[in-house]
Amino acid sequence: MRKVFEIAKKDLKIEFRSKGTINFMILFSLIVSFMFSIAIPKNVVNDVALPLLLLVFIFVGVLGYSRAFLKEAEMETLDGLKVSPISPSTILVGKIIYNCILIILIEMTILPIFFALFNLKINFILLFASITIGNLAFVTVISSLSVLVIKSRARELLMPIIAFPISFPVISSMIVVMNSLTFGQLNLDPLIFISLYSAMMLTVSILVFDYLFVE
Amino acid sequence: MKALEFVNIKKKFGNNIVLDNVTFEIEKKEFVGMIGNNAAGKTTIAKIASGLLKPNDGEVLVFNRKPYKDFKVKKKIGFASHNTMLYPELTVYENLRFYGSLYDVQGVDEKIEDLLKLFNLNDVKNKQVKDLSRGFKQRVAIARALMNDPKLLILDEVTTGLDVKIRQRFLNYLFELKNTKAILFITHYDSEIKNCDRIIEVKGGRVFEKSI
Numbered sequence: 001m002r003k004v005f006e007i008a009k010k011d012l013k014i015e016f017r018s019k020g021t022i023n024f025m026i027l028f029s030l031i032v033s034f035m036f037s038i039a040i041p042k043n044v045v046n047d048v049a050l051p052l053l054l055l056v057f058i059f060v061g062v063l064g065y066s067r068a069f070l071k072e073a074e075m076e077t078l079d080g081l082k083v084s085p086i087s088p089s090t091i092l093v094g095k096i097i098y099n100c101i102l103i104i105l106i107e108m109t110i111l112p113i114f115f116a117l118f119n120l121k122i123n124f125i126l127l128f129a130s131i132t133i134g135n136l137a138f139v140t141v142i143s144s145l146s147v148l149v150i151k152s153r154a155r156e157l158l159m160p161i162i163a164f165p166i167s168f169p170v171i172s173s174m175i176v177v178m179n180s181l182t183f184g185q186l187n188l189d190p191l192i193f194i195s196l197y198s199a200m201m202l203t204v205s206i207l208v209f210d211y212l213f214v215e
Numbered sequence: 216m217k218a219l220e221f222v223n224i225k226k227k228f229g230n231n232i233v234l235d236n237v238t239f240e241i242e243k244k245e246f247v248g249m250i251g252n253n254a255a256g257k258t259t260i261a262k263i264a265s266g267l268l269k270p271n272d273g274e275v276l277v278f279n280r281k282p283y284k285d286f287k288v289k290k291k292i293g294f295a296s297h298n299t300m301l302y303p304e305l306t307v308y309e310n311l312r313f314y315g316s317l318y319d320v321q322g323v324d325e326k327i328e329d330l331l332k333l334f335n336l337n338d339v340k341n342k343q344v345k346d347l348s349r350g351f352k353q354r355v356a357i358a359r360a361l362m363n364d365p366k367l368l369i370l371d372e373v374t375t376g377l378d379v380k381i382r383q384r385f386l387n388y389l390f391e392l393k394n395t396k397a398i399l400f401i402t403h404y405d406s407e408i409k410n411c412d413r414i415i416e417v418k419g420g421r422v423f424e425k426s427i
Contacts, residue, residue, distance in 0.1 A: 006316045010302070017304045017343075080300030080359075083265045084317040085290040214269045214283045 003086050007094025011068060012101060020071070022102060025064045029110045032056045037117035049118040050127070050178035056114075057131065058171065060106065061138040062160050066146035068095040073150045088213035089206040092144065096202070099139040107131060126186050133191050134174040137198040141167050144205035147212050169197055216279050218243045218367045218397030219264055221422075224273035226259055233259045235420040237273070243366070246393045248408025249401040250425070251417030257401045258296065260417065261371040264399065265294040277367060290318060293365030295373045299356035303345035307336055307355050310344060311362060318363035330358040333388060335381065349376040357385065368392070371401045 015022055036052045072078040081091050111128060114120070120127075145162050149155040164171075173190035180187035219241040226234040234256045241247050251257045262268040263275050266282030266289055275281065280288040301310050308327060315323040331337045334354040344352060353376045360368065370389075374382050390410050392398065400408060408414055414425040 003317055006313065010305070010313050013309070014302060014304045075303065076298045077300055077302055079267055079298060080314065081317075082267050083289060083292065083294045083300075084314065085286050085288075085319075086317055087286050214266075 003090050004094045004097065007081075007086075007091060008097040008101070011095070011098040015098075015102065021064055021067045022105065025060050025102070025106050026109055028063065029056050029060050029106060030113065032059060033110065033114050033117055040118075045118055046120075046182065049114075049120055050122070050182055051175060053111075053114055053131070054134070054171075054174050054178055056110070057103075057107075057135055058138070058167075061103070061135065061142060062163055063156075064102070065099045065139055065142040066149070066155075066159050068099055068143060069146040069150060070155060078150075082213065088209045091213075092147075092205060092209050096139055096143045099143055100136055103135045103139060104132060107135065122181055122184070127181055130174075130177050130181060130186070130191060133194055134170060134177070137170040137194050137201070138167060140198045140201050140205070141170065144201060144209070147209070166201075170194055173197075216243070217241065217276070218245070218278060219399065220274070220276040221260070221263070222274045222276075224260075224263060224270045224275060226256075226263060226268065226270050233420055234263075234270070237420070237422050239415055239422050241367070241397045241399060243397055244394050246390075246398045246400065246410075246412045248411035248414045249399060249417060250403065250405065250408065250414065255417040256420045257417050258371055260422075261294070261296060261369050261399070261401055264367075265289075265292055265369050267294075290363060291366040293360040293363060293368045294371075295356045295360035295369075296371035297353075297373070297375050299344075299352045301344045301352060301355055301359065304343055306341050306343055307331070307347070308340045310355060311359060314359050315362050320362055320364075323362075326362060326364075330361060334358050334385070350378055350381065353377055354381060354385075365396065367397045367399070369399045369401075372403065374402065374404075374407060 033056055040048060072081065107128065115124065142163050145166065146159065148162065149158045152158050173194050176190045177187055217240045221237050221239050224234050224237040225232070237260065249257055259268065263270055264277065264282065269283040277288050278291055282288055282292065305313065311327045311330065312323060315326065320326055331340050334357065336354055336358065339347060339351055344355065353373060357373050360370070374385065377385065386407060389398070389400065400411065402408060416423045416425040
């Protein structure tokens, strides 16, 4: 477990120095949020704001989470991890933890701005918790899949094609959660389903990752 | 138990057969030099031996274990190549510290200090790797491979980019390690392997013993 955190710590250190991913993710979220806030008519804001927020995080996630592996492949440092005495699943979990920390930081930046832009009257804590659970599921799915597209020349295009069908249960459940929050309630069932789905995806990924990792 | 065994190894990328029935072995404290032209298959041999690649056919064993499958045996392997495998945004010290933690190196700070001294890297230890010249990066990469005091050291064209003084210093150090660990030293230069126990030549994906 210590080595998992060493990998996540190393990635965070690199990210905070280069700011190559986090800046782009925050900027992208801000641009999309501003565009939505301008484009959406005031009378329907309350109905569509939360699904749009979900859309922002889906876009950001698909583009950003896979960077953890793709960056290592581009810098040719992935070989350094591969020759080290650590299991491939240790690397995967390290990357998932790194992406989780990254997305929580982005949520902490974007959510208050989104709230202000749309003048939302929703419980912030509940929304933050729900979005975090959904995002953690995306992180698990996309981090696990990104190793599949590393060798592809069109990896940025390939990722959404693979990720969306596999993330579909998470997306549809999150829409139900967002809907319930719009009406001032929290539907726990889909959140439980998302948590279980994440756990299942993580387990499957850990089981098959050793085979995917060796060329 | 041999340090490294290749038994009828075959490796192909697509339809291109890179290694064809490669068989050789390295004893525990043997220093083996490996030479060959470009695209002969030397780097593929190094990658298979270090566990980076899995052979299509045949068996590769490092201390009787498959390196591509059994990640624990990699603790006994040190691997450096022309790809430095270093993180550009981390400093020299942070890179060595990170890899040291992955290998569970005991007394990691002392070990780093020794290696920094050996490769004359003390002045740049707090510099980010991206700010270093190719030669300095290569020195750090070699230091990284020696961090875990490996029982099998695989060096793939690591002297490329080193200046004459550091290259000679490194070769002297390498020959001091003779009889302490198994070494597979891959190079283009005959002069660098003249003191090896044995020389293997790689030609068109096959290996041949070469007289010293």
